[in-house]
Amino acid sequence: MAVYTDITEAELAAFLADYPVGRMHAYKGIAEGVENSNFLLHLDDASYILTLYEKRVAREDLPFFLGLMEHLAEKGLSCPLPIHRNDGALIGELAGRPAAVISFLEGMWPRDPAPRHCYAVGAEMAAMHRAGADFGLTRANALSLADWRPLWNASRDDARTLRPGLGDDIKGELAFLEANWPRDLPSGVIHADLFPDNVFFLDDRLSGLIDFYFACNDLLAYDVAVCLNAWCFSRDGAFDRASGRALLEGYESERTLTAGERAALPTLARGAALRFFLTRLYDWLATPEGAFVVKKDPFEYLRRLHFHRTVGTIADYGIDDEGDEAS
Numbered sequence: 531m532a533v534y535t536d537i538t539e540a541e542l543a544a545f546l547a548d549y550p551v552g553r554m555h556a557y558k559g560i561a562e563g564v565e566n567s568n569f570l571l572h573l574d575d576a577s578y579i580l581t582l583y584e585k586r587v588a589r590e591d592l593p594f595f596l597g598l599m600e601h602l603a604e605k606g607l608s609c610p611l612p613i614h615r616n617d618g619a620l621i622g623e624l625a626g627r628p629a630a631v632i633s634f635l636e637g638m639w640p641r642d643p644a645p646r647h648c649y650a651v652g653a654e655m656a657a658m659h660r661a662g663a664d665f666g667l668t669r670a671n672a673l674s675l676a677d678w679r680p681l682w683n684a685s686r687d688d689a690r691t692l693r694p695g696l697g698d699d700i701k702g703e704l705a706f707l708e709a710n711w712p713r714d715l716p717s718g719v720i721h722a723d724l725f726p727d728n729v730f731f732l733d734d735r736l737s738g739l740i741d742f743y744f745a746c747n748d749l750l751a752y753d754v755a756v757c758l759n760a761w762c763f764s765r766d767g768a769f770d771r772a773s774g775r776a777l778l779e780g781y782e783s784e785r786t787l788t789a790g791e792r793a794a795l796p797t798l799a800r801g802a803a804l805r806f807f808l809t810r811l812y813d814w815l816a817t818p819e820g821a822f823v824v825k826k827d828p829f830e831y832l833r834r835l836h837f838h839r840t841v842g843t844i845a846d847y848g849i850d851d852e853g854d855e856a857s
């Protein structure tokens with residue numbers, strides 16, 4: 531569920547009076563999502579999404595997130611356009627929370643991504659990397675290499691009981707990543723959470739990217755590594771070479787990866803898998819039994835991490851440098 535803060539019709543009508551939008555016909559809370567409270571608004575000019583930002587989104591980061599969506603939308607990317615209030619501001623306040631109204635995007639996220647979806651998301655991600663190059667604001671990644679050890683330390687005592695050997699496994703992984711993390715690769719604005727549930731398709735055409743609330747400045751190829759994990763494993767947990775190849779081909783239809791980025795991809799993929807393992811683990815342990823939220827399995831990402839450990843070079847993924855699948 532993702533309505534942590536409820537609102538009354540009167541509160542909402544008063545809030546919308548500060549926006550240059552039509553009259554409200556209906557609104558409803560949106561069940562999907564985990565971080566913020568989202569509502570679908572049907573107004574007589576169009577539909578919109580109203581988001582009330584909950585505790586994990588820092589108020590000072592909102593100008594970056596909303597400004598980035600506006601920047602990308604103005605450059606022709608399919609992402610939500612934040613609506614300015616009558617006083618020009620992008621951020622308002624509703625029910626004691628910072629709040630924003632953004633345009634509604636049509637489409638559905640793919641429940642069972644196929645290589646054609648991976649190609650499309652790769653191409654759109656690279657277009658986003660290019661379009662973000664002249665965005666004026668910056669934001670450091672708050673969930674990068676330096677943050678993983680403290681995140682593990684916060685969970686490790688409770689996590690040890692979940693799986694024998696987990697402590698040594700993660701300790702070894704952190705040491706490897708801290709010693710081998712690439713530092714001199716191209717960087718820029720990345721989405722950092724471009725999972726299938728954040729990418730909409732209409733039929734087979736990509737119709738939009740949403741949920742920019744982890745966006746930040748970091749290595750561009752780290753975004754590719756996040757997608758390699760999120761899009762290119764089948765339901766049984768096996769790496770899907772056709773999807774991996776399609777993701778990279780799509781990406782390179784818009785931006786060519788450097789030799790350094792290709793060489794670093796297995797390490798970046800290990801880091802990306804660890805990042806989602808650690809945040810899911812934290813949430814798993816912190817969410818009380820019976821809470822009205824679907825907990826995501828952390829060990830799904832530990833298995834992906836273990837797979838990447840077996841990969842020496844990008845060719846070992848079964849995707850050679852020319853983009854052909856190895857036999």
Ligand SMILES: Nc1ncnc2c1ncn2[C@@H]1O[C@H](COP(=O)(O)OP(=O)(O)O)[C@@H](O)[C@H]1O
Pocket residue numbers: 532560562563564565566567568579610632633634635636727728740741742743
């Ligand atoms: N601009 C949008 N257009 C259409 N639906 C949206 C839009 N933004 C969010 N949604 C809907 O709200 C849900 C939750 O949004 P998301 O940003 O992923 O929330 P959270 O940050 O809380 O995880 C999405 O799965 C989607 O159904």
Ligand SMILES: N[C@@H](CCOP(=O)(O)O)C(=O)O
Pocket residue numbers: 563564565723725727728741806809810826
């Ligand atoms: N994509 C992350 C969780 C973040 O959830 P979102 O609804 O904000 O995309 C994961 O799968 O762990």
